[in-house]
Amino acid sequence: QKEVEQDPGPLSVPEGAIVSLNCTYSNSAFQYFMWYRQYSRKGPELLMYTYSSGNKEDGRFTAQVDKSSKYISLFIRDSQPSDSATYLCAIQGGNKLTFGTGTQLKVEL
Amino acid sequence: DAMVIQNPRYQVTQFGKPVTLSCSQTLNHNVMYWYQQKSSQAPKLLFHYYDKDFNNEADTPDNFQSRRPNTSFCFLDIRSPGLGDAAMYLCATSRDSGQGGTDTQYFGPGTRLTVL
Numbered sequence: 001q002k003e004v005e006q007d008p009g010p011l012s013v014p015e016g017a018i019v020s021l022n023c024t025y026s027n028s029a030f031q032y033f034m035w036y037r038q039y040s041r042k043g044p045e046l047l048m049y050t051y052s053s054g055n056k057e058d059g060r061f062t063a064q065v066d067k068s069s070k071y072i073s074l075f076i077r078d079s080q081p082s083d084s085a086t087y088l089c090a091i092q093g094g095n096k097l098t099f100g101t102g103t104q105l106k107v108e109l
Numbered sequence: 110d111a112m113v114i115q116n117p118r119y120q121v122t123q124f125g126k127p128v129t130l131s132c133s134q135t136l137n138h139n140v141m142y143w144y145q146q147k148s149s150q151a152p153k154l155l156f157h158y159y160d161k162d163f164n165n166e167a168d169t170p171d172n173f174q175s176r177r178p179n180t181s182f183c184f185l186d187i188r189s190p191g192l193g194d195a196a197m198y199l200c201a202t203s204r205d206s207g208q209g210g211t212d213t214q215y216f217g218p219g220t221r222l223t224v225l
Contacts (some may be wrong), residue, residue, distance in 0.1 A: 036216075043113075
């Protein structure tokens with residue numbers, strides 16, 4: 001079993017839709033949970049991070065962590081074509097970051 | 110703006126010809142990382158420096174080496190690139206969180222390596 005599982009997609013949605021991206025993880029010791037956005041042929045860009053369970057909101061983006069079920073989510077409201085990218089969940093334990101494979105998102109006009 | 114810079118952005122080398130990729134940072138972070146990312150895959154950690162202390166991942170091939178001459182710079186050397194080493198190489202930095210771990214990692218734009 002991989003430490004972090006993420007559906008690779010691709011996920012295609014119309015502009016304005018609410019997008020839900022999800023990951024599951026296996027190691028309950030993980031404490032920090034991140035979402036990175038990666039545009040084609042670019043490096044990952046930190047989008048949001050949360051510590052432990054709960055929600056965190058930043059503009060159109062909401063990150064959610066449920067440690068009891070080892071499930072993390074990223075919600076994007078009012079999605080825009082500029083949101084088209086690969087979204088990588090990442091989980092940090094100590095100084096090591098473990099990534100999911102990324103979900104490719106396309107927001108169409 | 111404080112940032113992580115990688116040069117070159119695109120590198121083409123021949124099979125077996127040594128190549129060096131560079132990373133510099135203006136964030137003054139004490140931890141620097143090198144990742145390999147192949148198409149449609151997650152970034153894979155190759156090694157990291159905690160200050161001057163080098164930490165190699167167990168499954169990183171010996172073909173990959175690294176140098177960190179000072180806080181700001183870190184190099185990835187591939188001694189004899191094979192076709193399977195064609196990938197995006199990502200440099201990242203973070204601060205020491207002071208509890209045996211590190212703060213959030215910030216990534217550079219990556220160097221895309223092509224091996225002919």
